[in-house]
Structures are given as C-alpha cells and as structure tokens.
Amino acid sequence: MVFKKKMGVIITLKNIFHSVLDFFFPQICVTCQSKLYNSNFSICNECVSKIEKANPSDIENIFHQNISQFGTIEGFFSHFEFTKGGKCQRVIHELKYNKKSNLGIYLGILLGKELSKKNWFPNIELIIPVPIHYIKKLSRGYNQSDKICEGIQKVTNKNYYPKVVKRKKFTQTQTLLTISERIKNVSGAFKVRDVKKIRNKTILIVDDVFTTGSTVNELAKTLLNSGAKVIFLATLAFVKDRDFTVY
DSSP: OHHHHHHHHHHHHHHHHHHHHHHHSOOBOTTTOOBOSSOSSSSOHHHHHHSOBOOHHHHHHHIIIIIGGGTOOSEEEEEEEEOTTSHHHHHHHHHHHSSOHHHHHHHHHHHHHHHTTSTTGGGOOEEEEOOOOHHHHHHHSSOHHHHHHHHHHHHHOOOBOTTSEEEOSOOOOSTTSOHHHHHHHHTTOEEESOHHHHTTOEEEEEEEEESSSHHHHHHHHHHHHTTOOEEEEEEEEEESOOSSOOO
16 A cells, blocks of 8 residues: 555656656657647657658569669568658658657657558568668767667567677768769678578568668678578668759
8 A cells, every 4th residue: 555655656756747847848849840748759640640651653663673683682661752851851850860769769660560561571580770880870879770670669579689780881971972882882881790690580671761772782682691581671761753862
C-alpha cells in the first residue's frame, strides 16, 4: 500500500514536471510550427499525412534503372517521394541536421509498417543501417539511419545490428558528383566488423534517401563479399527528379 502511494506521488510529480516543461519549452511541429500535444516525434499527424507518398511504379522504375543492373540488391522499397521544397525535404533536413533524432524513429515506425506488407519482408533476418563515418557522427550526434532502424525494429521485432559494418573511408559529399564519380568516391568505403553475424543471412539495408544507389550498392557488395546471402534495400524516401541539390 505504501509502495503504491509512493509510486502515485512519483507519477504525479513527473506529470507536473512535464507540464511545466511543456509550458516553457513547448514541442513544435517541424513543418507547420503548430504546438504538439502528447507527442515525442516533433511532427503533427496532419503534416505526416501530407508527406508525399512514393508511387509503386516509380519505385519499380528506380529499382530497374538504378539498382538491378549491379546484381547486389534483390528488392527495394521506399515510403516517401523526396521533392524540391516538399514536406519530405523539410523533415529529412530536420532529422539530419537539426538534432531531431526522434523524427527518424517515428518515420522508421511508419516505414516498418509498410515493409511488413511486402511478401519478401518475412525472410529478412537482419537489419543494417548505412553507416556514416565517425567524424560525421560526432558532428551530428547520431546516424540518422540508425534511428530509422530503431523505428522499424519497434514494429517488426527484426534483429538490428547498428555496428556490424563500419564506414572506414571518409568521403566527400555526393550531391554534386556524377554517377561515375559517386561510385569511385564510395569504393572500398565499408568494412564488415563481425562476419559471423551476417554470414548466410538475408539482410535489409536501411538508409534515409535514395538518389543514385552508388552508396547502397557498394555496401551491398561488401556484405555479399563477406558472406551475406541476399540483400534488400529500404529507404524513407527517394529522389525522382535530380535537377536540384538534395541538401
């Protein structure tokens, strides 16, 4: 009885603390700037519903035009379409550059729910985020792809190993490079830390935005050369029109 009373007091004080904190430092939606109530994800439901969804035919075209010819990735899915000036661009920017790591978890949950509908997803044994170099991670405070994987894991319970692969090569930004320059830029960029964890496994690579596929194809090649069985790819978004700088 005494324990229950103490717990009740603790919960009440906690609620009061959060109410005071919310009063002085309210959570604001990153896209419409409206106040958020009972949300830990920095975006309101209305803005989430307005993020541009990916068209299945576009996803299929991207797979055949940018992925399948490399022979490293078996299947691909992306949930949103990254358009210039669109809500998706704003959200991804907040996730990567404005310390909104909780956005990655939330969007990962949405992505995980969609992935669960794919006929190939039950075969996934391991989820691996595209790693970033430790210098970039120190600058941002986290790897945004890690956060997306956390969200996917919450709704799918798939195994998630964020450190099984490392990015051993610091590469310049890919945004202004040609496709051939991008491939050269990421060549040899990855190394598998624990071969036993990936050997004979069907793996899902997860990233934030798909552009040309050079980075994920290099990672897939590294995994296959280290003993992985089959590789699939999922991203939060893809860039359909590349006539603008992504970031």
